[in-house]
Amino acid sequence: MPQATASAKDSNLGRDDAIALYTVMQTIRQAELRLGTLFADGEVPGFIHLSVGQEAVPAGVTAALEPIDTVASNHRGHGHAIAKGLDLDRFVMEIMGKDGGYCRGRGGSMHVADAKIGMLGANGIVGAGLPIALGSALAHQVKKTGAVAVVFFGDGALAEGAMHETFNLAALWKLPLVMVCENNGWAEFSPTAREFVAKLGDLAHAFRIPASLIDGNDVMAVYNATRKHVAAARAGEGPQFIECKTQRVRGHFEGDQQKYRDPADIAAATKDDPMHKIEKDLADMQVSAAEIEKVKTDVAARVEKAITAGRNEPLPKFAEAFGDVYTPTARH
Amino acid sequence: MAELRFAHAINRALADALTEDPNVIVFGEDVAGPGGPFGVTRGLLEKFGPDRIRDTPISEAAIAGAAVGAAMGGLKPVVEIMFMDFLTLAMDALVNQAAKARFMFGGQFSVPMVVCTPHGGGVGAGPQHSQCLEAWVAHVPGLKVVCPATLPDAYGLLRAAINDPDPVIYVENKSLYAKKGELADKPAIVEIGKANVVRAGKDVTLVTYGAMLFRVLKAAEELAQEGIEVEVIDLRSIQPWDEAAILTSISKTHRLVICHEAVEAFGVGAEIVAHMVDIGFDEFDAPPVRVAAPFMPPPYAPSLEDEFVPNPERIKAAVRRVLA
Numbered sequence: 258m259p260q261a262t263a264s265a266k267d268s269n270l271g272r273d274d275a276i277a278l279y280t281v282m283q284t285i286r287q288a289e290l291r292l293g294t295l296f297a298d299g300e301v302p303g304f305i306h307l308s309v310g311q312e313a314v315p316a317g318v319t320a321a322l323e324p325i326d327t328v329a330s331n332h333r334g335h336g337h338a339i340a341k342g343l344d345l346d347r348f349v350m351e352i353m354g355k356d357g358g359y360c361r362g363r364g365g366s367m368h369v370a371d372a373k374i375g376m377l378g379a380n381g382i383v384g385a386g387l388p389i390a391l392g393s394a395l396a397h398q399v400k401k402t403g404a405v406a407v408v409f410f411g412d413g414a415l416a417e418g419a420m421h422e423t424f425n426l427a428a429l430w431k432l433p434l435v436m437v438c439e440n441n442g443w444a445e446f447s448p449t450a451r452e453f454v455a456k457l458g459d460l461a462h463a464f465r466i467p468a469s470l471i472d473g474n475d476v477m478a479v480y481n482a483t484r485k486h487v488a489a490a491r492a493g494e495g496p497q498f499i500e501c502k503t504q505r506v507r508g509h510f511e512g513d514q515q516k517y518r519d520p521a522d523i524a525a526a527t528k529d530d531p532m533h534k535i536e537k538d539l540a541d542m543q544v545s546a547a548e549i550e551k552v553k554t555d556v557a558a559r560v561e562k563a564i565t566a567g568r569n570e571p572l573p574k575f576a577e578a579f580g581d582v583y584t585p586t587a588r589h
Numbered sequence: 590m591a592e593l594r595f596a597h598a599i600n601r602a603l604a605d606a607l608t609e610d611p612n613v614i615v616f617g618e619d620v621a622g623p624g625g626p627f628g629v630t631r632g633l634l635e636k637f638g639p640d641r642i643r644d645t646p647i648s649e650a651a652i653a654g655a656a657v658g659a660a661m662g663g664l665k666p667v668v669e670i671m672f673m674d675f676l677t678l679a680m681d682a683l684v685n686q687a688a689k690a691r692f693m694f695g696g697q698f699s700v701p702m703v704v705c706t707p708h709g710g711g712v713g714a715g716p717q718h719s720q721c722l723e724a725w726v727a728h729v730p731g732l733k734v735v736c737p738a739t740l741p742d743a744y745g746l747l748r749a750a751i752n753d754p755d756p757v758i759y760v761e762n763k764s765l766y767a768k769k770g771e772l773a774d775k776p777a778i779v780e781i782g783k784a785n786v787v788r789a790g791k792d793v794t795l796v797t798y799g800a801m802l803f804r805v806l807k808a809a810e811e812l813a814q815e816g817i818e819v820e821v822i823d824l825r826s827i828q829p830w831d832e833a834a835i836l837t838s839i840s841k842t843h844r845l846v847i848c849h850e851a852v853e854a855f856g857v858g859a860e861i862v863a864h865m866v867d868i869g870f871d872e873f874d875a876p877p878v879r880v881a882a883p884f885m886p887p888p889y890a891p892s893l894e895d896e897f898v899p900n901p902e903r904i905k906a907a908v909r910r911v912l913a
């Protein structure tokens with residue numbers, strides 16, 4: 258999985274780093290659009306939430322992280338998983354409910370996790386990632402790993418009581434926790450303005466947590482803000498809050514008819530595509546149209562390879578799942 | 590008599606209760622403007638206005654807690670917890686507050702609230718969106734729990750729940766929302782605590798509730814072709830439950846099978862078996878048997894979930910076992 262390299266830790270990203278960021282964003286975009294068609298064709302069960310239009314956030318945030326840093330995610334978590342560096346084949350297998358998937362087909366789209374690289378899991382419970390990341394940050398602090406914990410969540414999640422408790426405890430204990438709010442303007446079928454009176458960043462300020470509000474469609478801005486906040490968290494300055502303003506292009510889940518949404522809002526969301534900004538940045542860095550096209554076709558080939566691998570992978574076995582509810586011990 | 594869907598029957602019960610009693614209010618996540626994630630509350634906002642039909646932010650603890658306080662304040666709140674799995678976030682309000690207020694305050698307060706919440710799998714929704722947790726709430730003194738399977742019961746039990754002076758958890762199986770059926774123009778209220786004998790039979794008593802009723806009926810039809818006559822009882826109410834109806838039936842069949850979608854261990858079936866063996870020991874010609882989900886979280890892959898949720902084959906095997 259291409260990730261921005263160590264040199265990308267400079268605030269002035271180089272040409273190769275910018276291409277790497279773009280590659281991550283394209284991987285998320287293309288993988289999700291294909292998952293959407295697989296879902297429509299019945300090859301993906303349950304329900305899936307796509308993050309189309311929000312790709313700059315996971316790409317920019319994870320580029321500012323070290324491999325030891327941990328990430329907790331939410332129901333709209335495909336981008337977080339891909340950006341953190343999950344293997345695309347096993348990612349797709351999980352969502353197709355196959356045995357080779359990261360969770361052996363037991364979790365699906367809302368539960369993709371990879372313990373080996375510190376991906377603590379997508380989550381079906383809104384807000385649940387916040388205290389889990391808090392605990393991960395506690396582990397980093399106690400074990401003095403030097404790592405930070407990052408949590409991605411939506412604007413809607415801030416209405417949960419878990420937010421209050423997490424903010425307070427993280428601030429009290431000065432935990433290395435970076436909280437990334439993907440404000441896409443919607444919580445399911447309700448606009449953010451109908452969920453809060455307060456500005457989201459003010460919620461963090463109430464707990465004396467430093468907060469930034471950034472353009473979540475500008476991957477460079479996301480990267481630079483995250484870099485600053487991650488450095489502070491890593492230096493022992495306590496929790497950090499980053500609100501990334503972005504937009505939900507598709508329905509809450511695939512198949513959502515969006516009758517509650519003004520078509521003009523959908524059109525505006527589609528127009529604010531974060532791909533436009535990065536493609537312009539790449540052009541400014543003298544990356545040719547042909548190079549950009551090559552990124553896209555390479556990504557498309559990897560996505561198709563992953564889908565083929567997913568199709569060919571066997572189904573999970575019930576007895577193995579049933580036997581795996583508890584940790585096997587010598588007594589069992 | 591009109592042909593409707595299960596979700597419409599719930600909607601009708603809400604609308605009728607809202608019309609009859611100005612103290613009834615409805616709130617929850619996306620229940621007002623959007624009409625509910627499963628369309629159950631569609632049209633209520635337009636008809637009854639934003640004072641009584643409210644969207645809330647994603648705040649289950651406040652939704653359930655506010656229902657308790659509103660009920661103590663003289664309203665009859667009907668609140669929705671979008672998936673029964675999210676009841677975890679509302680548990681303090683239900684278990685420590687709603688359930689205990691009458692008793693703990695010496696009978697001064699009544700908490701006439703209803704929590705509507707969907708349970709059940711079979712739709713690939715995975716471990717956190719498929720659970721059947723009714724046994725948790727049925728275990729708490731002070732709470733009532735109902736789970737309808739048919740349109741008249743969906744209507745009648747919800748009306749009874751709203752009229753009830755105590756907190757009621759109204760469990761809706763998601764796989765039933767789209768199910769079609771008939772509903773009278775003036776449907777009856779269904780008393781909480783009364784089971785329904787859906788199919789008469791002399792050989793085995795099969796107790797179930799919710800969406801499993803239809804798998805049980807399928808199994809019963811197939812067994813009838815083999816000459817085995819199963820009496821099917823739809824429990825409808827889980828807490829309180831109709832021990833008299835079951836006792837009457839086993840006095841005839843002398844054999845008992847219980848089927849539910851929830852995990853078998855420490856479940857509704859365990860309670861019913863233990864109690865029936867206690868009060869009806871002499872009636873039994875064979876040990877009672879349960880058919881339920883195995884002791885594991887609901888899995889995501891359809892291939893796994895197919896084996897997780899009880900199916901007619903497993904139900905038939907259980908019936909044959911008590912007859913062996």
Ligand SMILES: Cc1ncc(C[n+]2csc(CCOP(=O)(O)OP(=O)(O)O)c2C)c(N)n1
Binds near residue numbers: 509618649
């Ligand atoms: C505890 C809980 N309550 C409700 C839900 C249902 N639900 C799933 S996503 C969602 C909206 C979340 O909005 P937001 O946090 O802004 O994330 P977005 O979907 O916009 O990415 C809701 C209400 C849930 N999964 N968990």
Ligand SMILES: [Mg+2]
Binds near residue numbers: 411412442443445
């Ligand atoms: Mg949102």
